[in-house]
Amino acid sequence: MDDLERLADEIRRADTAVAFTGAGISAPSGVPTFRGDDGVWEKFDEGQFAYGRFQRDPEGFWSDRVDLQREMFDEEYEPNAAHEALAAMGRDGDLEAILTQNTDGLHGEAADSVREEAASDGDETTVLELHGNSQRVRCTDCGKRRDGDPIFERAADGELPPTCECGGVFKPDVVLFGEQLPGAVIQRARSLARESDVFLAIGSSLVVEPAASLPRLAASAGATVGIVNLESTPCDDIADAVLREDVTGVLPRLRDMAAE
Ligand code: APR
Numbered sequence: 523m524d525d526l527e528r529l530a531d532e533i534r535r536a537d538t539a540v541a542f543t544g545a546g547i548s549a550p551s552g553v554p555t556f557r558g559d560d561g562v563w564e565k566f567d568e569g570q571f572a573y574g575r576f577q578r579d580p581e582g583f584w585s586d587r588v589d590l591q592r593e594m595f596d597e598e599y600e601p602n603a604a605h606e607a608l609a610a611m612g613r614d615g616d617l618e619a620i621l622t623q624n625t626d627g628l629h630g631e632a633a634d635s636v637r638e639e640a641a642s643d644g645d646e647t648t649v650l651e652l653h654g655n656s657q658r659v660r661c662t663d664c665g666k667r668r669d670g671d672p673i674f675e676r677a678a679d680g681e682l683p684p685t686c687e688c689g690g691v692f693k694p695d696v697v698l699f700g701e702q703l704p705g706a707v708i709q710r711a712r713s714l715a716r717e718s719d720v721f722l723a724i725g726s727s728l729v730v731e732p733a734a735s736l737p738r739l740a741a742s743a744g745a746t747v748g749i750v751n752l753e754s755t756p757c758d759d760i761a762d763a764v765l766r767e768d769v770t771g772v773l774p775r776l777r778d779m780a781a782e
Contacts, residue, residue, distance in 0.1 A: 526776060527779060528762070530782075536746075538720075539611075539616060540718040542737070543621070543623070544623050544733060547622075552597060562593060570583070573699065585677075591694075599628060600628075604724070606774075607777040609632035612636075614781060620648070625654055663691075668692070715745070721737060721745040723737045724769055725751060748764075748765070
């Protein structure tokens with residue numbers, strides 16, 4: 523039995539299988555990754571997007587953020603075969619939750635489209651966006667969330683920083699460097715990792731928290747850990763299976779095998 527067959531077999535037998543995803547799952551959709559030669563942080567200084575800067579200099583932060591948003595989300599991205607495979611596993615009851623540090627919303631879109639396809643009204647897979655969603659903004663005073671596009675447009679037209687009708691400053695609805703992840707979200711992610719029988723880490727360099735610790739937490743609670751990533755990661759040593767392949771090749775195969 524090879525690593526993929528073993529993982530599929532474990533998923534079939536698991537009560538709780540959980541997937542954790544990073545920028546690598548969206549790379550085949552054209553969304554740029556953060557690290558690596560073509561990574562966004564080669565072109566932009568990540569320090570400029572820190573929470574401290576947003577608080578100190580919201581005008582400068584927003585001006586740079588408009589450029590980053592253009593670089594990252596200028597095109598309309600579509601979910602790829604890997605998002606679709608995970609969404610189908612969720613719909614078929616093989617996957618309890620998808621934890622993602624991506625902010626592109628593609629897991630939600632894939633879940634919507636597989637649900638429509640099968641007109642399924644079964645249990646919904648939890649999609650937990652640990653770092654928020656780049657397509658939204660949130661008012662730092664009243665907390666109201668809004669579609670981001672019109673607000674980014676206002677900022678691009680010179681409203682720096684853009685503000686809510688209550689007068690509060692908008693912030694992209696994402697977790698910035700130096701900002702705490704919401705406590706409830708991180709607790710939920712940790713308990714899902716602890717409860718999981720199978721924990722798949724997909725398309726993440728596993729260097730930024732909580733990505734770095736969730737696979738270890740799952741492994742120490744007894745889960746079978748599988749890693750799908752083009753490059754090696756600091757968690758490869760604790761994984762039961764490491765598949766150094768493209769996500770769009772591996773995940774549809776894993777889905778088919780787990781459904782057999
Ligand atoms: N198939 C499999 N793996 C891939 C593919 C692919 N098609 N394309 C890229 N990868 C891998 C790369 O080898 C890399 O190790 O995906 C990984 C992406 O790593 P990062 O760019 O570091 O992304 P991620 O781990 O999600 O970054 C974490 O850092 O700056 C932040 O907040 C940002 O959420 C992000 C966090």
